[in-house]
Amino acid sequence: xxxxxxxxxxxxxxxxxxxxxxxxxxxxxxxxxxxxxxxxxxxxxxxxxxxxxxxxxxxxxxxxxxxxxxxxxxxxxxxxxxxxxxxxxxxxxxxxxxxxxxxxxxxxxxxxxxxxxxxxxxxxxxxxxxxxxxxxxxxxxxxxxxxxxxxxxxxxxxxxxxxxxxxxxxxxxxxxxxxxxxxxxxxxxxxxxxxxxxxxxxxxxxxxxxxxxxxxxxxxxxxxxxxxxxxxxxxxxxxxxxxxxxxxxxxxxxxxxxxxxxxxxxxxxxxxxxxxxxxxxxxxxxxxxxxxxxxxxxxxxxxxxxxxxxxxxxxxxxxxxxxxxxxxxxxxxxxxxxxxxxxxxxxxxxxxxxxxxxxxxxxxxxxxxxxxxxxxxxxxxxxxxxxxxxxxxxxxxxxxxxxxxxxxxxxxxxxxxxxxxxxxxxxxxxxxxxxxxxxxxxxxxxxxxxxx
Amino acid sequence: xxxxxxxxxxxxxxxxxxxxxxxxxxxxxxxxxxxxxxxxxxxxxxxxxxxxxxxxxxxxxxxxxxxxxxxxxxxxxxxxxxxxxxxxxxxxxxxxxxxxxxxxxxxxxxxxxxxxxxxxxxxxxxxxxxxxxxxxxxxxxxxxxxxxxxxxxxxxxxxxxxxxxxxxxxxxxxxxxxxxxxxxxxxxxxxxxxxxxxxxxxxxxxxxxxxxxxxxxxxxxxxxxxxxxxxxxxxxxxxxxxxxxxxxxxxxxxxxxxxxxxxxxxxxxxxxxxxxxxxxxxxxx
Numbered sequence: 001x002x003x004x005x006x007x008x009x010x011x012x013x014x015x016x017x018x019x020x021x022x023x024x025x026x027x028x029x030x031x032x033x034x035x036x037x038x039x040x041x042x043x044x045x046x047x048x049x050x051x052x053x054x055x056x057x058x059x060x061x062x063x064x065x066x067x068x069x070x071x072x073x074x075x076x077x078x079x080x081x082x083x084x085x086x087x088x089x090x091x092x093x094x095x096x097x098x099x100x101x102x103x104x105x106x107x108x109x110x111x112x113x114x115x116x117x118x119x120x121x122x123x124x125x126x127x128x129x130x131x132x133x134x135x136x137x138x139x140x141x142x143x144x145x146x147x148x149x150x151x152x153x154x155x156x157x158x159x160x161x162x163x164x165x166x167x168x169x170x171x172x173x174x175x176x177x178x179x180x181x182x183x184x185x186x187x188x189x190x191x192x193x194x195x196x197x198x199x200x201x202x203x204x205x206x207x208x209x210x211x212x213x214x215x216x217x218x219x220x221x222x223x224x225x226x227x228x229x230x231x232x233x234x235x236x237x238x239x240x241x242x243x244x245x246x247x248x249x250x251x252x253x254x255x256x257x258x259x260x261x262x263x264x265x266x267x268x269x270x271x272x273x274x275x276x277x278x279x280x281x282x283x284x285x286x287x288x289x290x291x292x293x294x295x296x297x298x299x300x301x302x303x304x305x306x307x308x309x310x311x312x313x314x315x316x317x318x319x320x321x322x323x324x325x326x327x328x329x330x331x332x333x334x335x336x337x338x339x340x341x342x343x344x345x346x347x348x349x350x351x352x353x354x355x356x357x358x359x360x361x362x363x364x365x366x367x368x369x370x371x372x373x374x375x376x377x378x379x380x381x382x383x384x385x386x387x388x389x390x391x392x393x394x395x396x397x398x399x400x401x402x403x404x405x406x407x408x409x410x411x412x413x414x415x416x417x418x419x420x421x422x423x424x425x426x427x428x429x430x431x432x433x434x435x436x437x438x439x440x441x442x443x444x445x446x447x448x449x450x451x452x
Numbered sequence: 453x454x455x456x457x458x459x460x461x462x463x464x465x466x467x468x469x470x471x472x473x474x475x476x477x478x479x480x481x482x483x484x485x486x487x488x489x490x491x492x493x494x495x496x497x498x499x500x501x502x503x504x505x506x507x508x509x510x511x512x513x514x515x516x517x518x519x520x521x522x523x524x525x526x527x528x529x530x531x532x533x534x535x536x537x538x539x540x541x542x543x544x545x546x547x548x549x550x551x552x553x554x555x556x557x558x559x560x561x562x563x564x565x566x567x568x569x570x571x572x573x574x575x576x577x578x579x580x581x582x583x584x585x586x587x588x589x590x591x592x593x594x595x596x597x598x599x600x601x602x603x604x605x606x607x608x609x610x611x612x613x614x615x616x617x618x619x620x621x622x623x624x625x626x627x628x629x630x631x632x633x634x635x636x637x638x639x640x641x642x643x644x645x646x647x648x649x650x651x652x653x654x655x656x657x658x659x660x661x662x663x664x665x666x667x668x669x670x671x672x673x674x675x676x677x678x679x680x681x682x683x684x685x686x687x688x689x690x691x692x693x694x695x696x697x698x699x700x701x702x703x704x705x706x707x708x709x710x711x712x713x714x715x716x717x718x719x720x721x722x723x724x725x726x727x728x729x730x731x732x733x734x735x736x737x
Binding site: 104108111112114115133134136137218223224225226273274275277278280283287290292415416417420424427449450 | 489491493494495512572576577578579595597599602681682683684685686697698700701702703704
């Protein structure tokens with residue numbers, strides 16, 4: 001009898017061990033020493049005017065995975081939307097599964113979830129190359145017919161936003177929420193202090209870098225390892241909108257080489273922080289947001305995290321065109337790069353389908369888009385007026401409106417390993433240990449091996 | 453005997469199940485994947501030994517191996533060394549044993565990621581604790597995570613984090629030494645350092661061996677400190693971070709798995725060597 005008891009105890013113990021191990025797998029990285037979260041609280045309650053349709057009576061629980069967590073500016077606004085939905089439909093239990101987008105960890109999580117039959121019911125994720133795997137594998141449903149059936153929902157979106165979330169097969173799988181742009185955020189107060197002109201062309205940029213570095217201000221807060229934005233913008237500024245789409249399969253374009261090579265010129269002038277090799281993007285953004293750095297290459301989402309004093313004196317400009325290249329100086333990285341996906345498994349599950357579709361429509365309604373755009377400063381995917389935005393956000397919208405082209409970041413044209421190879425070599429290029437050509441050749445080799 | 457069989461099975465099955473699920477299955481899957489070129493989670497193509505060929509010509513993997521060996525050296529000398537010194541000292545005091553045991557063991561309880569974030573704030577060049585103190589004294593700030601010093605800087609929290617674990621193992625081993633050995637030594641007039649080197653350490657040699665093997669194989673798993681403190685830059689890439697980058701950041705599971713196999717083989721060779729070097733007869737009291 002006693003022996004039997006201990007077998008049960010052992011079984012229980014092993015169950016506990018399994019649970020503990022499973023728990024290890026889903027740890028988010030919310031602990032990043034992130035920037036303080038300023039603008040998140042000011043989201044107005046979305047006023048839902050549509051009368052509640054007959055709610056499905058069964059109790060349903062839905063898992064919504066998104067990056068509206070951690071230090072994300074729209075975290076509270078998003079939670080509120082979910083709370084509002086739960087209040088309206090008490091039978092729907094929502095599991096708000098979030099991970100910070102500060103690191104690449106959430107990509108791993110999404111990919112492994114999608115690949116292992118553990119799809120969230122609604123997934124907020126990138127479109128394009130990032131989504132290609134699970135879209136082609138049929139893990140999510142096309143939203144085309146759902147959109148066509150519900151004119152009110154469909155007409156809520158700006159047509160160009162719906163256009164830009166189309167996958168290469170012409171279907172829409174993701175319902176867009178807010179768009180983004182990336183640019184050179186400039187702290188005007190620091191520029192005024194040192195009598196510098198805003199970096200609207202390459203000469204002004206190099207002059208500013210030189211002066212600032214002599215005065216012990218970090219000119220451009222950028223990390224070498226997570227040099228995503230630096231690479232995107234230098235290549236775009238050198239090769240222009242068409243040239244940056246070239247990729248690396250047909251040889252190395254001289255403009256790409258020019259763009260990457262110019263990073264050495266900036267590095268020699270002292271553009272990057274002394275600890276650029278070991279900091280991450282969060283820390284780089286932190287240097288700017290605390291007023292220690294005069295410029296940073298970031299996305300529109302960074303505005304929410306800036307300290308108020310810095311936010312009020314910031315503006316955003318396109319990265320200046322590199323002399324000798326094909327950029328116009330008004331090429332911008334941006335678009336509607338993400339949206340809500342509806343999983344196929346959920347859609348086929350009669351119990352969940354209606355509630356999930358309802359939640360999807362609710363989260364991408366005009367009011368919801370407005371609430372999230374107000375919080376994170378992104379470009380709304382619906383035709384709504386956002387009030388109370390800081391000047392820098394308005395400057396950002398103007399930058400996009402005045403641009404000659406709005407481009408997807410170059411990593412959407414390269415395989416992840418290729419892009420990492422370029423990133424890994426940035427430090428060598430800046431320090432002069434490698435030429436831009438060598439860096440790109442290393443990447444080219446990987447790209448070709450990947451596409452075999 | 454016959455009747456025991458079902459109990460043997462009942463007791464071994466859960467452990468076997470767990471170890472198969474979490475150790476053998478992933479290992480075999482890695483072996484399988486190491487023959488494929490993968491892109492993302494959904495595409496893969498058989499490439500034979502290409503990944504292994506790449507492995508032998510990969511400079512970054514070579515560098516990562518050397519960095520891992522360097523951390524291993526620090527671990528053996530400082531982690532095990534400090535743990536041994538602390539254990540000898542605590543073993544010799546009569547009051548407050550419990551207190552010191554708790555204090556020295558405590559860092560183990562904190563997660564590696566939390567300690568790493570703590571050290572990010574200590575080492576940071578702009579507003580880190582060390583540089584604030586230095587600037588307060590009117591001296592020039594130091595780049596702690598520099599191109600030459602990063603690996604040593606990363607090794608500090610790595611060593612510190614696990615000292616307490618080996619300390620406890622040593623202390624437990626020492627408490628098992630029968631008191632009459634010491635009484636005899638006392639009668640012979642042996643005390644102090646001589647007692648430690650001639651009596652205590654030889655008697656716990658088998659435990660030291662275990663600790664050394666744990667320390668050596670443990671170093672192969674170093675990941676969080678490097679990842680958070682320096683992201684593998686400035687000559688700090690170790691095997692763990694390199695494998696993670698290849699498999700999960702680059703989504704090249706094929707090559708990542710090949711590195712995983714390499715780590716396993718490397719670890720096995722290292723533990724066999726250690727075992728050979730420390731071969732000695734077991735001591736029984």
